[in-house]
Amino acid sequence: MxxxxxxxxxAQDSRRTLWLAAMAGAGVMAAVxxxxxxxxxxxxxxxDRATPAVGILSDGLLHAAELLAIAIGAFLLIEQTQRRRLxxxxxxxxxxxxxxxxxxxDGIVSHKLLGIHQIRYGVDLLAYDLSWxxxxxxxxxxxxxxxxxxxxxxxx
Amino acid sequence: MHGSVAAGGASxxxxxxxxxxxxxxxxxxxxxxxxxxxxxxxxxxxxxxxFALGSLLLAVAVAPPVTAWAHHDLRxxxxxxxxxxxxxxxxxxxxxxxxxxLRSLPTAAARRLVGALRSLPLRIVSHPIAAxxxxxxxxxxxxxxxxxxxxxxxxxxxxxxxxxxxxAGYLFCWxxxxxxxxxxxxxxxxxxxxxxxxxxxxHALLGKLMYGxxxxxxxxxxxxxxxxxxxxxxxxxxxxxLLLAVALLWLASAARRESLLTFPPLR
Numbered sequence: 518m519x520x521x522x523x524x525x526x527x528a529q530d531s532r533r534t535l536w537l538a539a540m541a542g543a544g545v546m547a548a549v550x551x552x553x554x555x556x557x558x559x560x561x562x563x564x565d566r567a568t569p570a571v572g573i574l575s576d577g578l579l580h581a582a583e584l585l586a587i588a589i590g591a592f593l594l595i596e597q598t599q600r601r602r603l604x605x606x607x608x609x610x611x612x613x614x615x616x617x618x619x620x621x622x623d624g625i626v627s628h629k630l631l632g633i634h635q636i637r638y639g640v641d642l643l644a645y646d647l648s649w650x651x652x653x654x655x656x657x658x659x660x661x662x663x664x665x666x667x668x669x670x671x672x673x
Numbered sequence: 674m675h676g677s678v679a680a681g682g683a684s685x686x687x688x689x690x691x692x693x694x695x696x697x698x699x700x701x702x703x704x705x706x707x708x709x710x711x712x713x714x715x716x717x718x719x720x721x722x723x724f725a726l727g728s729l730l731l732a733v734a735v736a737p738p739v740t741a742w743a744h745h746d747l748r749x750x751x752x753x754x755x756x757x758x759x760x761x762x763x764x765x766x767x768x769x770x771x772x773x774x775l776r777s778l779p780t781a782a783a784r785r786l787v788g789a790l791r792s793l794p795l796r797i798v799s800h801p802i803a804a805x806x807x808x809x810x811x812x813x814x815x816x817x818x819x820x821x822x823x824x825x826x827x828x829x830x831x832x833x834x835x836x837x838x839x840x841a842g843y844l845f846c847w848x849x850x851x852x853x854x855x856x857x858x859x860x861x862x863x864x865x866x867x868x869x870x871x872x873x874x875x876h877a878l879l880g881k882l883m884y885g886x887x888x889x890x891x892x893x894x895x896x897x898x899x900x901x902x903x904x905x906x907x908x909x910x911x912x913x914x915l916l917l918a919v920a921l922l923w924l925a926s927a928a929r930r931e932s933l934l935t936f937p938p939l940r
Contacts (some may be wrong), residue, residue: 576878585866588918639864
């Protein structure tokens with residue numbers, strides 16, 4: 518353990534940290550979406566009557582996936598920390614990429630391509646869609662910058 | 674007049690019966706754990722605390738005042754369901770009562786019990802997928818058919834419903850955790866996580882269907898009460914399943930650490 522860690526192991530730690538943080542980040546963003554928009558603001562509903570069967574089934578699957586992603590991601594990140602193999606800058610990059618990635622996926626695929634639900638009903642959607650997807654892009658860009666910085670520092 | 678008073682007394686006595694049974698089970702567990710400790714075999718105090726916690730949660734769920742609340746209010750019924758079917762079984766499964774029983778029984782009886790655990794019927798119902806079907810299927814059957822309304826009028830049926838929740842909930846925790854208790858199945862982590870995933874989704878889906886379509890129907894519950902109960906099922910189910918997921922991951926990582934300690938990697 519006192520000898521310097523070989524580079525492949527370090528690279529493996531970085532990759533693992535990145536993916537775990539991305540998983541937790543995507544889960545957190547999904548939870549924020551569900552808590553803020555489904556339950557507090559109730560812009561799109563806990564149960565969306567406009568799109569019955571597929572809507573609630575996909576919501577249930579999303580919900581389970583989001584909870585498990587947070588639980589597994591957080592748990593394995595804690596374990597990684599305890600083994601002193603967490604690389605913090607890769608974790609931040611992964612978290613932002615995960616959050617932005619989910620937000621953009623939700624904004625483009627669920628809202629627009631599948632049309633499972635819209636952000637809000639009975640209003641002009643353009644401003645909502647723009648702010649939703651631009652905030653997703655901002656998160657992704659932050660994640661990308663952090664990713665490039667982490668890679669630069671790793672290569673020395 | 675006399676007859677009805679006597680019947681009232683008998684049913685009041687019967688209402689305390691599950692609590693008595695729980696007390697006996699808890700004393701039995703703690704006594705057996707104490708005996709293991711005195712023999713120098715060791716039995717974790719945490720497991721004793723978890724078993725006692727499970728018993729306490731069950732006792733709250735079947736205490737006569739809660740039963741009375743659950744009888745006329747769907748929210749009370751749902752709180753009972755969460756305690757009996759999800760939280761108490763998790764605490765009990767983590768207390769490893771089967772392992773303690775196997776250690777406490779004389780050898781011949783323990784062998785017979787191992788044989789029973791390995792028997793085909795038990796192996797089938799304790800498979801994670803079967804346990805999932807029993808759990809989710811039981812819920813769907815209860816809330817989406819006239820069964821719920823019927824169970825409100827028959828004490829016997831009501832008792833069976835609770836027993837089913839407890840047994841199916843325990844089987845599910847037992848099968849998904851695959852430890853610390855001795856169990857007939859030790860399946861891969863991925864399969865067990867997958868089953869947990871489906872269970873979380875199904876639970877959320879059933880809660881939303883109840884909320885949206887106002888099930889169970891025909892039992893005379895007002896809409897707001899059903900919706901409040903469905904929300905309780907949704908959030909309470911989340912909490913219970915999150916706890917189950919954390920327990921599962923914790924056990925899996927402990928098992929991995931242990932196997933790394935006992936079997937040094939081959940080079």
